Amino acid sequence: MRSLILRTVAPLIVGLMVLFSIFVLLRGHNEPGGGFIGGLIAVAALSIYGIAFGVETVRRAIVFHPLSIAGAGLLLATLSGLLSMVFHVPFMTGLWVYPVILGEEVPLSSVMTFDIGVYLVVVGAVTSVALSLEERGED
Amino acid sequence: MAAVSSPPADLSAALVLQPVTALDWLVVLPVAWCIGIGAVLMMVRHRTFLQPLIAVAALGVLAGLDAALLWHVAQTGPVTMVMGRWLPPFGIAFTVDLMGALFALMAAVVALAGAVAAVTDINDSGRRYGFYPLLMLLMAGVSGAFLTGDVFNLYVWFEVLLISSFGLLVLGAEREQIDGAVKYGFLNLVATTLFLIATGYLYGIFGTLNMADIAAKAGPLRETAPLTTLIALFVFAFAMKAAAFPVNFWLPASYHTPRIVVSALFAGLLTKVGIYALIRVSVMLFPFERRELSLVIAVVGALTMITGALGALAQTDTRRLLGYLVISGIGSMLAGIALGGPGGIGGAVFYALHSMVVMTALYLAAGLAARFGGGFSLAALGGLYARHALFSALSLMLFFAVSGLPPFSGFWPKVMLVKAALDSGAWWLAAALLFTGFLTMIATGRLFLIAYWRPAGAPTLQVAVPATALLPLMALTAVSVLIGLFPETLLGLVQKAALTLDEPSAYLHSVFPAGSAP
Numbered sequence: 001m002r003s004l005i006l007r008t009v010a011p012l013i014v015g016l017m018v019l020f021s022i023f024v025l026l027r028g029h030n031e032p033g034g035g036f037i038g039g040l041i042a043v044a045a046l047s048i049y050g051i052a053f054g055v056e057t058v059r060r061a062i063v064f065h066p067l068s069i070a071g072a073g074l075l076l077a078t079l080s081g082l083l084s085m086v087f088h089v090p091f092m093t094g095l096w097v098y099p100v101i102l103g104e105e106v107p108l109s110s111v112m113t114f115d116i117g118v119y120l121v122v123v124g125a126v127t128s129v130a131l132s133l134e135e136r137g138e139d
Numbered sequence: 140m141a142a143v144s145s146p147p148a149d150l151s152a153a154l155v156l157q158p159v160t161a162l163d164w165l166v167v168l169p170v171a172w173c174i175g176i177g178a179v180l181m182m183v184r185h186r187t188f189l190q191p192l193i194a195v196a197a198l199g200v201l202a203g204l205d206a207a208l209l210w211h212v213a214q215t216g217p218v219t220m221v222m223g224r225w226l227p228p229f230g231i232a233f234t235v236d237l238m239g240a241l242f243a244l245m246a247a248v249v250a251l252a253g254a255v256a257a258v259t260d261i262n263d264s265g266r267r268y269g270f271y272p273l274l275m276l277l278m279a280g281v282s283g284a285f286l287t288g289d290v291f292n293l294y295v296w297f298e299v300l301l302i303s304s305f306g307l308l309v310l311g312a313e314r315e316q317i318d319g320a321v322k323y324g325f326l327n328l329v330a331t332t333l334f335l336i337a338t339g340y341l342y343g344i345f346g347t348l349n350m351a352d353i354a355a356k357a358g359p360l361r362e363t364a365p366l367t368t369l370i371a372l373f374v375f376a377f378a379m380k381a382a383a384f385p386v387n388f389w390l391p392a393s394y395h396t397p398r399i400v401v402s403a404l405f406a407g408l409l410t411k412v413g414i415y416a417l418i419r420v421s422v423m424l425f426p427f428e429r430r431e432l433s434l435v436i437a438v439v440g441a442l443t444m445i446t447g448a449l450g451a452l453a454q455t456d457t458r459r460l461l462g463y464l465v466i467s468g469i470g471s472m473l474a475g476i477a478l479g480g481p482g483g484i485g486g487a488v489f490y491a492l493h494s495m496v497v498m499t500a501l502y503l504a505a506g507l508a509a510r511f512g513g514g515f516s517l518a519a520l521g522g523l524y525a526r527h528a529l530f531s532a533l534s535l536m537l538f539f540a541v542s543g544l545p546p547f548s549g550f551w552p553k554v555m556l557v558k559a560a561l562d563s564g565a566w567w568l569a570a571a572l573l574f575t576g577f578l579t580m581i582a583t584g585r586l587f588l589i590a591y592w593r594p595a596g597a598p599t600l601q602v603a604v605p606a607t608a609l610l611p612l613m614a615l616t617a618v619s620v621l622i623g624l625f626p627e628t629l630l631g632l633v634q635k636a637a638l639t640l641d642e643p644s645a646y647l648h649s650v651f652p653a654g655s656a657p
Contacts, residue, residue, distance in 0.1 A: 071181030071272075078175040084224075088158040091167045091233075093224040 010052035017045035025119050035115035039122025047130045055135050066128035073120025080114040154224050165208040166220040166233045169201055169243060169282040177275035187266040191258045194271040198251040205244040212240045217649040227650050228349035234288030236646050237636035238488055242415050243285040245492045249407040249499045250278050252611035256503050257400045259608045265310050277303035284412050288650060290338055291348045293416060301327055307401045319396030326389035330379035337372035351650035353424050354643050370428040373420050380413030383473055384443035387466050395458035399506030402458060406465045407499035411491045414472045421476060422484055423640045437477035441571040444470025448578035455517045457505040464541055467575055468494040474568055475556050482559030484637035490552035497540045500615035504534045507608060508590060522595025531591050533616045538583035540619045543576040548622035
């Protein structure tokens with residue numbers, strides 16, 4: 001879309017939206033949010049980027065093919081579930097570690113990596129759909 | 140965000156506390172393995188050379204896992220693992236009994252054969268489109284449906300396999316395929332929606348979705364709750380999935396459109412998932428209601444098998460003909476479900492296992508016949524026997540097997556079903572079974588006469604067929620012959636499976652070792 005205003009503000013909006021999507025993803029463990037909704041916000045950001053600068057720019061910006069991103073997310077989610085095999089507990093049991101980083105205790109868990117996997121699956125799959133729809137619109 | 144981690148509440152009362160052994164992991168590994176490999180294949184989608192290598196090896200491993208699971212279940216009885224360590228009925232349980240393990244193993248064998256056959260049938264563009272990742276995800280859905288012990292989870296696996304099957308169905312994106320996919324998709328979504336509505340009612344009545352919990356609680360509720368209505372809804376939804384008589388029109392409208400390997404996999408796997416779910420819900424969860432509905436199911440079964448066989452007689456396209464044979468087989472399984480008891484249910488399970496192998500092999504044979512003879516139309520095919528005698532011999536064995544002639548795999552389930560029908564006095568059902576076998580023999584005999592014995596009309600080019608195309612057909616035929624010649628092991632297993640379904644106390648004990656849920 002040839003709009004100077006959109007092209008000027010798009011990088012700012014997109015950056016903010018991606019940041020916000022990661023915030024929503026991490027917030028999701030105890031409060032509303034999570035991988036699915038965070039992923040959708042990230043897809044909205046990438047779609048705006050695509051509307052402003054064209055689909056090719058987005059494809060270059062995310063480096064990998066959207067479906068490869070989705071595959072990586074699915075693999076990450078599966079491995080998060082399988083991790084509990086090492087600890088002799090059933091599939092998908094939440095496992096926690098509490099490392100102290102810079103004086104702050106940071107709870108990390110396999111639940112979170114599972115959710116990051118969901119985030120990547122949503123980003124990859126829906127971006128793939130959105131980009132091919134935008135591509136149709138261009139020609 | 141509070142940085143102080145409060146000491147976690149004591150949850151031990153709600154958790155599984157005994158350590159989980161590696162053998163227990165076999166319950167969930169088939170599904171996790173399929174999803175993980177599907178994800179890897181998605182990431183290497185453009186390495187078209189790597190795709191079949193990974194997929195074939197992975198499906199080989201899957202068959203090994205399922206075989207180990209079957210061995211484990213045969214040794215110890217039903218095995219359970221609950222997701223996320225939460226005690227059932229709150230944690231979602233994967234519970235595997237003999238029937239589930241048998242179906243899962245046979246599905247893996249069929250999928251392995253399909254993946255090998257796809258090496259030559261699916262070209263690079265099909266691979267880039269994602270045939271192998273979709274196949275792995277389809278197997279995740281199919282295995283999940285066979286292994287789960289939770290009704291809503293069963294619905295989720297139905298969705299997984301349905302979505303993957305949409306992708307496989309439109310592989311190639313030809314006009315005819317889109318047409319078939321729309322019919323298939325719409326009618327399957329209707330059936331899935333009915334399944335979901337029935338699941339909602341089930342939850343409304345029982346307040347639980349765990350199968351063992353439902354089976355334990357059905358007794359006292361029988362007086363007050365409309366369980367027969369509920370089970371009728373389930374039966375309708377699953378019968379639609381399985382392509383039973385009045386709601387079978389989606390199958391012949393769509394199964395002839397995709398690539399032949401995809402047709403073969405669908406014929407082997409999808410309708411059998413419907414039959415599996417029907418057996419699981421009607422026989423194990425609601426045995427009394429099944430008895431009340433048995434006449435309806437028996438009539439539907441008889442009509443399905445006879446209309447299927449008559450439909451096969453009328454077709455001129457080999458793929459459509461086989462589609463009607465799939466439907467006809469579903470009728471025999473429904474007859475077994477209607478009859479009940481070890482003979483009937485065991486016969487239905489045995490028939491389903493036989494049908495998985497033989498229908499897949501028949502579709503693969505139709506694909507090879509099209510390569511040798513230049514098409515799927517009976518008018519064009521001819522002279523296959525002169526072209527390739529070994530292939531013709533394999534086809535003839537499969538034709539005998541699907542008609543239920545000894546010494547092939549179709550004979551024993553038919554014997555079990557006919558005996559169960561005669562024992563319960565349903566002579567008309569036994570007659571329908573035998574008459575269907577007769578009609579099927581005529582339909583396949585006609586196919587053999589026209590396509591194999593009739594001299595070729597016009598001399599066609601000699602086609603070189605690589606070993607990978609013939610190998611899966613030979614392997615599946617060998618499985619059918621072996622089952623036919625040495626049926627004792629499988630007969631024992633299916634009868635034991637039917638007994639576990641009839642008297643599910645072992646299943647219940649595996650989910651609730653300390654007695655029933657509160």
